Amino acid sequence: MRIIVLMLLYCIVFAESVGAQKVSDANTSFILGGVEVARGSTENIIIELPKLYNTPIQLPVRVIRGKEDGPVIFVSAAIHGDELNGIEIIRRFRNLQILEKLKGTVILIPVVNVYGMMNLSRYLPDRRDLNRHFPGCEKGSLASRIADIFFDEIVSKCDLGIDIHTAAIHRSNLPQIRTNIDNAHILKLAKAFEAPVILHSELRDGSLRATAQDMGVPTLLYEAGEALRFDEQSIRIGVKGLVNILIAKGMLEDVEDKKDVKTPIIARSSEWIRAKESGIIRTIKALGDTVSKNEIIAYINAPLDDTSFVLLAPFDGIIIGKSEIPLIQEGDAVFHIARFKDLEVADEKLEYFSEDVIKNSDFCEFNDQEIIE
Numbered sequence: 001m002r003i004i005v006l007m008l009l010y011c012i013v014f015a016e017s018v019g020a021q022k023v024s025d026a027n028t029s030f031i032l033g034g035v036e037v038a039r040g041s042t043e044n045i046i047i048e049l050p051k052l053y054n055t056p057i058q059l060p061v062r063v064i065r066g067k068e069d070g071p072v073i074f075v076s077a078a079i080h081g082d083e084l085n086g087i088e089i090i091r092r093f094r095n096l097q098i099l100e101k102l103k104g105t106v107i108l109i110p111v112v113n114v115y116g117m118m119n120l121s122r123y124l125p126d127r128r129d130l131n132r133h134f135p136g137c138e139k140g141s142l143a144s145r146i147a148d149i150f151f152d153e154i155v156s157k158c159d160l161g162i163d164i165h166t167a168a169i170h171r172s173n174l175p176q177i178r179t180n181i182d183n184a185h186i187l188k189l190a191k192a193f194e195a196p197v198i199l200h201s202e203l204r205d206g207s208l209r210a211t212a213q214d215m216g217v218p219t220l221l222y223e224a225g226e227a228l229r230f231d232e233q234s235i236r237i238g239v240k241g242l243v244n245i246l247i248a249k250g251m252l253e254d255v256e257d258k259k260d261v262k263t264p265i266i267a268r269s270s271e272w273i274r275a276k277e278s279g280i281i282r283t284i285k286a287l288g289d290t291v292s293k294n295e296i297i298a299y300i301n302a303p304l305d306d307t308s309f310v311l312l313a314p315f316d317g318i319i320i321g322k323s324e325i326p327l328i329q330e331g332d333a334v335f336h337i338a339r340f341k342d343l344e345v346a347d348e349k350l351e352y353f354s355e356d357v358i359k360n361s362d363f364c365e366f367n368d369q370e371i372i373e
């Protein structure tokens with residue numbers, strides 16, 4: 001039964017198989033999972049992961065190698081098994097015709113936490129969070145062994161990584177890049193991605209981003225949308241973001257004449273605003289809204305009580321994350337607000353990054369997809 005599930009998973013992830021178009025005169029070899037990928041070819045590769053008890057588990061990986069050499073980049077999604085937007089971002093990205101002109105190599109891993117995805121869970125079957133166990137170890141726990149294989153087979157071969165996440169379950173995130181904004185090189189790439197917001201974020205011990213960075217593989221974290229849901233805007237910004245990064249790294253030629261480049265909002269700090277009462281909550285602000293200090297952002301009341309308690313914004317900023325459940329317990333996090341003083345500038349920038357901009361992209365291929373509602 002498990003094997004059938006795995007085969008199905010493989011079919012879902014790589015439904016449109018691309019035949020290898022090998023170039024016979026490739027000199028430099030690129031080997032992943034024991035498979036050699038020639039220049040100008042695309043390969044779907046299966047990496048064996050630790051068995052789940054006695055059931056084999058496999059990691060599907062696609063390698064797209066350009067005809068010309070260049071940087072090697074990995075794009076990973078669903079390290080938290082219920083964070084699905086990245087799977088769709090990778091599906092759309094891998095079919096873009098512009099990749100025929102790729103210089104260098106892109107390694108796509110649409111579902112890193114295969115175990116978690118099968119159970120709609122963020123975690124591994126041993127309840128561990130895979131993203132706290134990098135770089136892992138060969139003889140360690142299940143989480144540690146998976147991390148070790150991922151590092152050895154993929155991260156160690158790369159110059160740069162992009163790791164795609166969503167908010168945790170029952171929360172949603174405005175599309176944002178999280179990175180160390182004090183690192184000029186990585187900040188430049190974060191800006192190039194063109195998500196509406198860049199949020200400074202310290203490295204977290206054991207995370208893929210922290211460990212990869214320690215090993216000289218800078219990694220951008222793209223956070224967008226909600227667990228167990230697809231979000232069209234997050235997906236479109238994500239697909240275009242991947243292309244933008246390849247352009248910034250010289251792996252693709254720029255097809256747009258960028259006269260009016262807008263930089264994202266860069267926020268150094270943020271805070272989760274917590275409920276001071278318990279009850280039914282009506283949030284009256286949305287993701288991407290700007291809020292002023294002391295502005296009402298939500299009302300809380302008991303089911304048959306007309307008296308509402310208000311929740312106020314404690315400082316000026318932009319809503320970059322929010323709870324999606326209309327029930328709240330005192331102390332629960334409701335809104336994630338990034339500090340940003342100039343609200344007029346913030347409004348203008350967020351307008352630019354609205355869905356219309358994504359629809360009107362010069363990359364007409366992006367617009368062929370039917371919109372997910």
Ligand SMILES: [Zn+2]
Pocket residue numbers: 079080083165166
């Ligand atoms: Zn995550």
